[in-house]
Amino acid sequence: MIDINEQFQAVIKDLQSGKRPNCSYSKQDIKVFKDEFIRLNDKRDWQALIPLLCILDNTITLDHDLYPQIIHAIKECDDNEVLVLILGVARKQIIDEHHKRGERLPFDFLEVLEGLIGHSNPEVFEWNLRLIEGLGSQSIFFKEAILKAKPGFFARFNQHKKACTEIIELLERRWG
Secondary structure (H helix, E strand, O other), X not given: OOOHHHHHHHHHHHHHOOOOOOXXXXXXXXXHHHHHHHHHHHHOOOHHHHHHHHHHHOEOOOOHXXXXXXXXXXXXXXXXXXXXXXXXXXXXXXXXXXXXXXXXXXXXXXXXHHHOOOOXXXXXXXXXXXHXXXXXXXXXXXXXXXXXXXXXXXXXXXXXXHHHHHHHHHHHHHHO
C-alpha cells in the first residue's frame, strides 16, 4: 500500500531540486488518497491535508473519484492557506480531468466556485478567479457575480487584489 508521507517527501525532494515530479498513480493508490481525503475532511483537519494536496497537485494521474472530496473540502475549509492549495488541486483533478474527457464542468462545481467570488481573503479570491479564467466559455456563468465583486481603486496597493482586478479586466475583454 502506498505511503502518503513517503510520496509527499519524494515530491518535495523533486521540487527542491528543480525537477517537476509528475508522479503517476494506480487506481489502488487513488483509492488510498480518496480514503485519506474522506478521513481528513470528516475530521476537518485541514493542515493535515497539505501532504495529500501536494501529491495530487504534482501528479499526471487524473481521477474523477476524487471529485466529491475536493468539492467538500472547498465548501468546508476555513483555512485560507489550505483553501488555496485545494483550489490548485481542483484545477488539476476537476477542470483538467473534465477537459481531458471533453466534458463541460458540472453545475455543482460552478456553484462552489461562484460561492468563493469576492472571498474575504484576497489570495483565495485571486486563485478562484484564476480557475474561472481557465474555464474558457464557461466563465460567462460568473459574469454578474465577478463584476459585483471587482475590487475598487485601492486594490492596486495589495498584490492579490491587484491581480484580481487584472484577471477581471481580462475576463471583461473576453466577454465583450
